[in-house]
Amino acid sequence: MKLRKMLGKMDSPECQALMRQMETQSKQTLAAWAVAYAKERYLPLYQSAYPAEERLPAALEACAACLRGEGAPAEGKAAQKALRQIASETEGPVAQAAARAIATACAAVQTPTNAFGFLLYGAAAFAYHSAGVRSSQAVYDPLATEELARALASLRAASVPGELNPATLRWNC
Template identity: 50%
Template sequence: MAKLRKMLGDPTGPRAKALMALIDTQSASTLGRWAAAYAEERYLPILSRRRSGQPVDDRFATAIKQAIACADGNATLKDAKPALRAALAAARETGDADPVAQAAARAISTACGVIQTPTNALGFAFYGAAAAAYDQAGLSADSAEYERLADMEFDRIIASLRHAAVDDEPHPVKVRWNC
């Protein structure tokens, strides 16, 4: 059995570089809306399945709604920040007893933070890749299988952002990548 990591993916690999290049072409609002919606669609269901019939912490759904409202101009960042902090706290409280739930919770809270910190658009992908790989393969697969599934999730993430991307975005984010 491979040692389970909190994040999966190669930060210097071609998928991460492709995602970074695409992020650089989009505005903070486009990235924030896309990331929160992707997390809601992809990682909230994973977290829900891992809760064994118990409801998912409302702080995740609230943060998603606030991030999208902020991206759409229906709320200010000041309005959204308490919900973003609450989702981060909820992710920390998930603990590490269930690596799938932990990765999904971190992916959601990090995705919601994209509206405030555009580089989170890359960070949530690494957490999300772990959540998707562990959810699909279970907790006792080998590292090669996890990496294969993480690559597939990165491909889904890149395709999703390409679909959400605004052509010739007039106000792209200015990111200094440190990886």
């Protein structure tokens, strides 16, 4: 069986709830949450396959620093470019999905809907890490749902009540 790059069903309750919650938040809140969540959940999966690799963690930290106002926008864009390159070079389904999740999370500062998209890569990374790469879709789908539910809880906890400037999100799925 060929493994999918992303897992998650757009019409699932978890995905729909994530999209509705994201619609209430600002671009800055979404980007900061996405980067923090990717660092917490998907960086360890990447590092389990590439423990000596320093470029990805450094680029992720550069994105986080820019979101905190500690770096120039050009530094953030350079870090995003580096993350995309690293993700394209990464081998192995778990590490590759994790690297793609991280790169996509960091791009949420430019494209707020990436705050959702990175989770689909992350769900794949989590499922393949949890069940191995020789399981069936019937095994992976519930694991992806579990990860998306975890992300929803995290987003709700990070959300700003009554956010004054919610991002304009257009879902193309």
